[in-house]
Amino acid sequence: MTYIIPCLASFLLTAVLTPQIIRLATTCNCLDIPGGRRLHKEATPRWGGVAFFIGVLPFLCLENGDGSLTAYLAAAALLVAMGMVDDRRSLGWKPKITIMAAAAALVISGGDITVHQIGFYGSLGRVELGAFSIPFTFISIVGITNAINLLDGLNGLAGGVSLLGFLFMGIAALLAGNIPVAVICFTFVGALGAFLLYNFPAARIFMGDSGSLFLGFSLAVTALLLTQGPTSSVDSMFPTLVLLLPIFDTLRVLLVRLLNGKNPFRADNLHLHYLLVNKNISPANVTLLFWALTAIFGGIALSLTAGTSESYLAVVFVVSILLGFWTTCLGRKRPTGEKRCPEAYLPNTIEAYSTGFSSYDTTGMGFTSKRGMSVLKWMVSMGVMLLATQAYAVPYYRFDKKTTNQAEIVSLNKASAVSDLRLQINKGNPFTNPAALEKNYE
Numbered sequence: 001m002t003y004i005i006p007c008l009a010s011f012l013l014t015a016v017l018t019p020q021i022i023r024l025a026t027t028c029n030c031l032d033i034p035g036g037r038r039l040h041k042e043a044t045p046r047w048g049g050v051a052f053f054i055g056v057l058p059f060l061c062l063e064n065g066d067g068s069l070t071a072y073l074a075a076a077a078l079l080v081a082m083g084m085v086d087d088r089r090s091l092g093w094k095p096k097i098t099i100m101a102a103a104a105a106l107v108i109s110g111g112d113i114t115v116h117q118i119g120f121y122g123s124l125g126r127v128e129l130g131a132f133s134i135p136f137t138f139i140s141i142v143g144i145t146n147a148i149n150l151l152d153g154l155n156g157l158a159g160g161v162s163l164l165g166f167l168f169m170g171i172a173a174l175l176a177g178n179i180p181v182a183v184i185c186f187t188f189v190g191a192l193g194a195f196l197l198y199n200f201p202a203a204r205i206f207m208g209d210s211g212s213l214f215l216g217f218s219l220a221v222t223a224l225l226l227t228q229g230p231t232s233s234v235d236s237m238f239p240t241l242v243l244l245l246p247i248f249d250t251l252r253v254l255l256v257r258l259l260n261g262k263n264p265f266r267a268d269n270l271h272l273h274y275l276l277v278n279k280n281i282s283p284a285n286v287t288l289l290f291w292a293l294t295a296i297f298g299g300i301a302l303s304l305t306a307g308t309s310e311s312y313l314a315v316v317f318v319v320s321i322l323l324g325f326w327t328t329c330l331g332r333k334r335p336t337g338e339k340r341c342p343e344a345y346l347p348n349t350i351e352a353y354s355t356g357f358s359s360y361d362t363t364g365m366g367f368t369s370k371r372g373m374s375v376l377k378w379m380v381s382m383g384v385m386l387l388a389t390q391a392y393a394v395p396y397y398r399f400d401k402k403t404t405n406q407a408e409i410v411s412l413n414k415a416s417a418v419s420d421l422r423l424q425i426n427k428g429n430p431f432t433n434p435a436a437l438e439k440n441y442e
Helices: 004-027 048-062 070-088 093-111 130-151 157-175 179-199 208-227 238-242 244-259 272-277 283-303 309-331 349-355 370-397 406-427 434-441
Strands: 117-120 126-128
Touching: 004 048, 004 179, 048 070, 048 179, 048 208, 070 093, 070 208, 093 130, 093 208, 117 309, 130 157, 130 208, 130 244, 157 179, 157 208, 157 238, 157 283, 179 208, 208 238, 238 244, 238 283, 238 309, 244 272, 244 283, 244 309, 272 283, 272 309, 283 309
Parallel strands: none
Antiparallel strands: 117 126
16 A cells, blocks of 8 residues: 555546646647648647656655655756756757756765666676766666657657556565655556556657656666665666666667767667658557567566576577667668558657657557557556566565575575574683683582
8 A cells, every 4th residue: 555545646646737737838839730740630738747747746755754865856857847948949969968967967976876786697796886886877877868768759658668667666676675666666657657648549748858858867766776775685687677678779779870970869760669660560559569568578577586687687688689680670671662651650750859759640540450459469468477477476575685686695594504503602612601601610
């Protein structure tokens, strides 16, 4: 009940606030106007991120009783404010990167949230970052924030993937007994669930940069709170596997741009979801596919909780190779004379990626087609498998997990046994136990 009430309350609050934000954005002329290759038929308001930011804010403040989240809340408010301005009139990539960097620096310095270690790897033991801790944390926070921002190109895409990310991290936090992080995660789950009612499959409001930047930043900080705490038992690679799709896509696009001598921050049409839409797959079905893949990765991550970081790293490596082959195939040019993608599925790439909201009209684009229904049935099947996986994983957490891996638990048990043996010996030793000395003297 500790996490269910915030989830339901944030859902209701966001659901009530979103229509008000739609009216506010319309009044302030913060609209995405159809035209060019933007294919939605009506002017659509932005600022959807403001609705779920307000929806989660009261519960985040309640969890901030000890002040540990103050720096995060201040940085998040900064990102939302900048996103609102960018949604009203595009600021360009330089101010956005600058504000993201400032938010990351604020939460690192003011919140003391850093990546101290990146997991336990067999004979190597725990890999500590040492002097590289702060630079690695800075890059990770900015990277995840930017990844979710770049993912926001289809209705429901960034919102749904983020919801699943918070859901699986919340389940992991519950299994590890980390109730504060679980409350944060399920608060976001409730708020994003309400937002998706207005954003998918047909959007009445777009998330905008005010939402995508806030979500990416919050996912990054929550992942650190989940895996880097002094008593955390969740592997450091867990969030990486859950959020593998946006992480992989962002790194791949940046690498391709650099290899081609292009500005890595300049928008283009290289992202995975655009490649899929360009293959005549409807935007709604692409979104469902991303949701399904994220659910699969989350289920695998939960099933590996009894192992070490090596297991996560192996899965991430193999899946990344498969995704690489897949995107290479999708990126191949069509043979001459082959039927091109219908105009109705072509996004306004430059504008969509620079503003961070959907440029697609999913109404009538096959959401109720046989292909869409088959994907939906696949998602339901994966949900059943996920529940079975969770039930299987629970018994492995029914012990005191004050350490981060089984090897440390065995080591501590051995040390405890040796300590108990020494205590028994010392009880009868007249040179270490005065009571024994007195008894022997008598």
